[in-house]
Amino acid sequence: MPLLEYATPFAARLAERYGLPGAGYGAAQVLRDKAQLRRVTRAAGIANPPWRHVGSPDEVRAFMDAFPGPVVLKPANRQASLGTQVLHFRDQVDHAWAECVQQDEGFLVPDRAFPLRMLVEGYLRGPEFSVELLVREGRTLFANVTEKALFPGARPIELGHTVPAEIPDELAARLRARTEAVVAAVGFGSGVVHCEWIVVDGEPHLVECAGRFPGDGIAELIERAYPITLAAHYYAVMRGEEPPPLPARAERAAAVRFFAAPPGRVTALDGVDEAAEVPGVVRVSASYEVGGTVREMRSSWDRAGSVMTLADTPGDAVKAAERALELIRLEVEPR
Template sequence: MRPLVLVGFVGAALPSLAQLQPPGSVIFVEEPDVVRKRQVRDKIAGSPLVRELIEWEFHLAGKADEFYNAHRGLEPAAIVPLVEYATPFAARLAERYGLPGSGYGAAQILRDKALLRQVAGAAGIANPESATAHGPDDVLAFMTRHPGPVVLKPANRQAAVGTQVLHHPAEVERAWAECTEQDEGIFVPDRPMELRMLVERCVEGPEFSVEMLVQDGGALFANVTGKRLFPGPRPVELAHVVPADIPSGLAARLVGETGRVIRAAGFRDGIVHCEWIVEDGVPFLVECAGRFAGDGIIELIQRAYPVELNRAYFAVMRGEAPTVPLPARAEGGAAVWFLSIEAGVVDRVQGVEEAAGAPGVFACDVSVAAGDTFGGLRSSWDRVGDVMVTAGDPAEALRLAEAAAALIRIDTVSPARMAVAAQ
């Protein structure tokens, strides 16, 4: 049996894969440090699905070719990246085994926001004004040339890590220190990772993403997701709704612009998650990932249309034509609403059972408990829970998700109050 090779461990993928793959058919490839820190071997122990876990430093250059030469007899059926940092390795490995994939060149472009700006801009796709920043002086110089708010962000990170909106030059020194001090903890290797920073004009308007299934460079399926952000300087997503509740003309334009991005990058086979901000009617490209969307968006899509998108995707990655229907329009709506709390020590968590039983809710999760310390909302990793719902239409789904999330109360005590109480 030819195995399915998954690059990057995502435990939540196992239940859905069990419906698609026979026992003993899955091989995970993960960084040794991450395997240790996330206790991956314990998590897959006893799984009938997993054939093997291969520890490999896939973040490093040349490691896909090294892997191929060390495992020439593996004969995988497909190579699939499950995390952002795995996309170049998976693309190159697919090339070496002669399998479908995004293409190594496309994966490199999509992984680097500066390269994507360069390539997409040359193709005539609207991008915000942007520049490489090596320090606070570069940010200040950019703000002088482009008055108004700017976004300081890494060119090569994920989950909004190290991203912040700045409105005044006086914020630059502090923001630079905060944005360049990044710790993704258990999700990345212990060794240092190269960091390149960008400063961009802050495009203002409603935000969307397009999830597009692609085979031989052409779109097989596309969805537009609407999003909301938490208030404040960190652009972390608060909610997603599928499909976006927008006019059909705007949805078609966002899908069309995403098609232009994949053609500009030379993306061949797989799925993309392409983010946009619409300012004065013009879609501006934020970034585009050559992998499954996170934040439960794929689950929302599968329920709202409905569509077996996972099954179709794995068929594409095996070089097959999908046999499941790929509808052009959704039949209902689905939404996810995320939770955050004040910084401090969690005192108590209430209302989770009530939220789980609220109308439309099919998933409810809270990841903190009494006694946990919360340092504040800096990236997507810092959200403390979510509620997911389905409904007859997108607007109702978003309303139900917000209402269910409001039933959950997580009280925290600030360190200063704790110190006073201890005296």
């Protein structure tokens, strides 16, 4: 059972060797490679942004010439928004390329090397969502749509998530159907998929899809909002069992909001206890302590902390998180 992105192909291959349920080795390989995923899903008629596999800054600039407007430069086989940047001008390419190819994932880096491959894509403007499915032998047992918010700036790092997304039923159904089309296109067998979308003029466009549990606390948001024990149902599926029927709609709403800080040494951290007392807050966490060093926010690993909430509606869950964040004071002495 893969719980980290880099483990998905090995877990799928091992399941096949033991004759157990799993994603399928071929499906796991496609989902691990954003370029291959683009090829497969586009051939299946799923909307994708224009994209190209690139091996140098000059190839990025050539793409920008062919597709005017902002572009997204990102690794094809990394995680947590690592190295991903939005570029508006040709003179940004060399610096962005140097940053993308020099990754530091700390203790999260695999203990084996694998080559870094780069993609450039046309930048899409529109609301962003993710769809989480629990799948057994290609059949959906549970579906959720999560609404996503991003930090402003050139790096598309998640600011927060809300479960369920407060959107019309028609759009939610369309996002689910497109995700099920991805599952079918890659031949995914059993497990959880976490598929990210940008909706442009009502049509979902694929960002990427992972054959594993979602990160950023989304799984916990789902378990609180519906409420279900998603992990227990997942383990049942992976043992080859048929779990009981799962709810089609959430009973409540849950949200997580992250906060950031400028790079430097932390000199003060106040308000965490007060934030935890805000009605609806279920957890507050800080990634740094006084005396610690805040890194420049280049990926999801660099956020300064988070607040998770539970409320009757998605809007109320978000408001509670924002009220709690206003109470937290993280002071940093610049480097």
